[in-house]
Amino acid sequence: MAANGGASPPSPPATAADGVAGALPLPRPVPAPRMTAAAAAAWRPGRPNILLTGTPGTGKSTTAAAVAAAVGLTHVDVGAYASARADWAYDGWDAARECHLLDEDAVADGLEATMATGGVVLDYHTVDWLPLRWVQLVVVLRAHTESLYDRLTARGYADAKRRENVEAEVHQVVLDEATAAFPDTPRLVLWADLPSSLSRNVAAIAAAYAALPGGGGGGEAGGLRRGRCRSQR
Ligand SMILES: Nc1ncnc2c1ncn2[C@@H]1O[C@H](COP(=O)(O)OP(=O)(O)OP(=O)(O)O)[C@@H](O)[C@H]1O
Structure with a gap:
């Protein structure tokens, strides 16, 4: 069982809703050179990045856009990013699930420079390829x-x-996948059942971001406990 995203059949490349504001035109990315383990461990983005995930329909895009506006971050909706680059960002069509298969390597290469700059809220429902x-x-x-x-x-x-x-x-597939993929990364688990919880969730995410080293709030490593789960309805 996997969370099943809702992308529609290919549409012509978008001119504006490309998932990264101002990132036109949309050429196929040159594959990034693979890093050594040591280089990857030492690598830091210019500002911290947030991964905002959840089952389709839980409110990721709505929340990510609000967080980006509140904190001054770049919202990257991976679904929109890929849709605007349909000629190379997809690896096929899953007829049973009625969704595109993401070419994860190509999309990761395409997003590398944006993620290195940092200050990104990355919004997608599968995370084990990041x-x-x-x-x-x-x-x-x-x-x-x-x-x-x-x-x-x-x-x-x-x-x-x-x-x-x-x-x-119900089976918290996305939460378990995110926990397995990012076991030592600070983590928030937030409930988004009602529109009224949006502002509270945005405030919680902004506070957690500010507590990160480089997050703008003077946070030091350990300011937010690693791997901590906090639930909130
Ligand atoms: N507290 C909340 N936070 C976010 N969205 C909410 C909340 N309450 C209700 N919604 C509504 O949930 C709906 C789904 O939101 P959204 O499209 O952002 O989900 P999503 O997880 O990004 O979906 P997908 O992965 O398919 O793109 C929207 O109509 C949104 O207004």
Whole structure:
């Protein structure tokens, strides 16, 4: 069982909604040279980056846009980024799940420079392909079955796709994947069932970001306990 994103069949490359403001034109990236383990361990972005993940429909894009505006970060919606680069960012079409297969290596190469600059809120529902070094704070959004069911129904998801996503959320597939992929990275788990929780979640993420080294709040390493989970409805 996997959280199943909702990308539509390929559309012409976008001119504006490309996932990274001002990143046009959209050529295929030159593969980044592979780092040695030592280089990767020493690597730091210019400012900390946030990974904001969750099952499709939990409110990632809404929350990421609000966090970016509140903290002064760049919102990178990986789904939108790939959709605007459909000629090279996809690796096929999953007919059963009605979604594109991301060419993860190509997208990672394409995002490398942006992530190195830092100050990014990266928004996507699968995370095990992301370089560990890119992410200084992991935020996992959660939603209860009723909320998610209604949102996915409003999107017109087919029954099987809606059921797969709701079951993935019940079984916390994305949270477990994020925990496994980023075991030692500071982590917040936030509930996003109601619109009224948006501002509270944004405030929690902004505070956690400020506590990071380089996050603008004078935070030192250890200011936010590593791997700490905090849930909030
Ligand atoms: N507290 C909340 N935080 C974020 N979104 C919320 C909240 N309450 C309700 N929503 C609503 O949830 C819906 C889904 O949000 P959004 O499209 O941001 O989800 P998503 O996780 O980015 O989905 P996808 O992965 O498919 O792009 C939106 O209509 C949004 O307004």
